[in-house]
Amino acid sequence: MEEHYDPAAVEKAARAYWEEHGTFEVKEDKGREKYYCLSMLPYPSGRLHMGHVRNYTIGDVLARFMRMQGRNVLQPMGWDAFGLPAENAAMSNGVPPAKWTRQNIAHMRAQLKSLGFGIDWSREVATCDPSYYRWNQWLFLRMLEQGVAYRKTGVVNWDPVDQTVLANEQVIEGRGWRTGAPVERREIPTYYLNITRYAQELLGDLDQLPGWPERVRLMQANWIGRSEGCEISFPFAPDTNEAMAREGALKVFTTRADTLFGVTFMAIAAEHPVATAAGRRDPGLAAFIEECRRGSVMEADVATQEKKGMSTGLHVLHPFTGEPIEIWVANYVLMGYGEGAVMGVPGHDERDFEFAQKNSLPVVTVVRPKTGAYEDVRAPWMPEYSDYGVTVNSGEFSGLEFQAAVDAIATSLSRRGLGCKRVQYRLRDWGISRQRYWGCPIPLVHCGSCGEVPVPDDQLPVMLPEDLVPDGSGNPLAKSPAFYQCKCPKCGADARRETDTMDTFVDSSWYYMRYACPDQADAMIDERAAYWLPVDQYIGGIEHAILHLLYSRFWTKVMRDLGLLRMDEPFTNLLTQGMVLNDVYSYAQADGRRRFVNPTDVRSRRDGAGAEVFETTLADGPTIRVEYQGLGKMSKSENNGVDPEGLVKRFGADTARLFTMFAAPPEQTLEWSDEGVQGASRFIRRLWNAVYEHVKQGPSSRLDTRALTDAQRGLRRAAHHALAKAADDIGRRRNFNTAIAASMELLNSIGRFDDISDQGRAACQEALEIVTLVLSPIIPHVAHELWRALGHERAAVDEPWPSVDTSALSQDSVEFVVQVNGKLRGRVSVASGAEESVIREAALADEHVMKFVGSRTAVKRVIVVPGRQIVNVVVSAPTGGQQDG
């Protein structure tokens, strides 16, 4: 072994060994318990960032740890290779997206390899390969057959920058999730996947996922948004026009059927057909409808928007009283939820109340609290008006509590065909059409005589041409006759191929299945998938808590119902890793705009007054002051990223891995620290030096556990204690930082241990072996070399996790902490396993303790907790040391 640690040489050698031996290539093995460890696949943007390093290190540590536990571990990797950045890059430098993407993959693959991740590269998948996306198309056609996929012309969210449709999930605060541009509404034909069909199961099965963070399950539950209520039909009054009369009634959904007698108006969305019909006769109303349409989504803060409305002049009839009720168009009613219409009950709903106040509509009280009086004066609004209570002024339904009133009203309505109980979900169907080039083609043909025709299975995949370069105006596929001109598969006539491509979330909804059998040419998945699935441990960012994870769950259930899978849920355990943060520095440029300075280019010093100031030297010479802006997620926009490649070059992959695992628990944010990185590097060198100093004295003899000194036994105890703690921290708690801390403590103990006798060296050898193997999942390269240096033929990566020698943990005597009235006052040593009375006497015999007790007669109670090695002496009156002093 070399005297000095040279990360580059050590890491190269270790990786060469793993590569040569095909260490991480796995086969299905029915005789061994499998462990499928999966990290979310990266988008091939060009370079790895620290978030990737953190994500894949967590996955790799778990994979290597489980391998040491004897599991048959699959850890694959692939590329989420379709998507818009490739098109944008193509526009700015003229390279086709396919070429750009494949170059990026090649570079990032090399970067991943340089970090030493134990990946089975023989299973690599890129979603832009026809052999992969062919099965997107195939399954889409199956969904079409089952009615899970369907085409609908409707209002969609349109991103004006990316020139494409967005799913509801991709609109954040009225803006596109990627571009941040205000989303517009457009009506175009779009393909949808009927995820709402699975809403109840997607919600209910969350309870079957105890291995998921509570937070993620809650976010999904909220997103699915189940509410129980009633559908109520309000018949149109005779004044209504013929278009509506045909409909017969205006339907609403409500969770508060008990307030039905408090309805004083009806409110409908601007896009509601009744509004459209009324608008045709009333130009003023038409203008208002148009204003709502434009306004509602564009407004940054929709929730605080002023409630506006305009009467249609039309009426419906109350289903029980027959009273006419005026229909209003209201900007606070959403077309996409429920029926796009609500019954206005200003007496018991804050929003309806606000609307009624603005438009001078009457307020009626129909629910009073179970106890106490209720004011009929309605300004200001009190939240308790929306509480459940007892119905009043509700005809035959008066005097009922909430549930009874709802039941009675629903029963009566359904008898007359005017309503029923219903469950409503917030979740909408998933629109998957994208007017983009770099995505999976939707396998359909539009024929003048046959209509929409699916591409036959034997003609799949519909190949995406790879040589197009988008110019920024619309979809290049729609301008490429070579792509869209085709024959109708049914009648053979000239037809037009669908030019929309699929949302890239389709690609990532099932990629983890394909890793099981990436070479399967005749089917989407085969029996090998049954061996590996479900994924035992999934690791990725919290930002995918809703979209990707919900779509994947949905996709799994669809495939199950098609008979392709036997599982209900794809990911048994989920770990959501925290963001990687770094300092943010900026200064104001001459034009007033802020320019961000990378933290590596910032120096700190004290000014004349002793305050810390930050400076940077610009490329053109001058040194200027910069302002510290706090911590922010590592990003291009704030110029605070740390390049993993540079880090690996300077310190080695093991240091990068060790630091990211040590600085914070995996689910928390990680604050970057250059000093912390150096600390990690220093630790690895100390470990290296410890092994070097040990092995340089030649092989050590066999450990004889029966003939050890106290110090030797002490070292063994430290080693086995660290081993037990690390196994628990990694295996159960997923707290890698404390496992590393335990290893550091052990190395500190080894450093203090200077017994070079025969058995002393044997104990040292054992401790060094333990620290090496315990850390091998985290710093695998250096562990590989140290293990070899410690005299082992077999590679560290093939070693099982060492077993704890419980006899090494036992002690002859144990120290008890003695408290007086809960305050630490002394320590006593007693024989291990001593009786409680012995411990008690030892505690009371302690001089220091007695000083605080005063006299034995003052002792009221003595609590001995053997498991915690603590004794608490309860003294009647607070005495304290000052009595004696």
Place this chain on the structure above:
RNA sequence: GCGAAAGUGGCGGAACUGGUAGACGCGCUGGACUUAGAAUCCAGUGGGGAAACCCGUGAGGGUUCGAGUCCCUCCUUUCGCACCA
């Protein structure tokens, strides 16, 4: 507004079931080595106090022999959802 998580030294964090608060690391201080620095090694490092001790986990109350941990009220921060009828 609703929902969730979190507030611990100069900093990142530890304390898992209520049982020694501050493990481990960074930083800092002193020392050794060195012409000097870097690196490395040794010692110290929550605050106050000469010491005995006292005080300390966002604030205030409570339960308990014992509370960072449990309960109540409040404050702050972060995240998610946001007119969902």
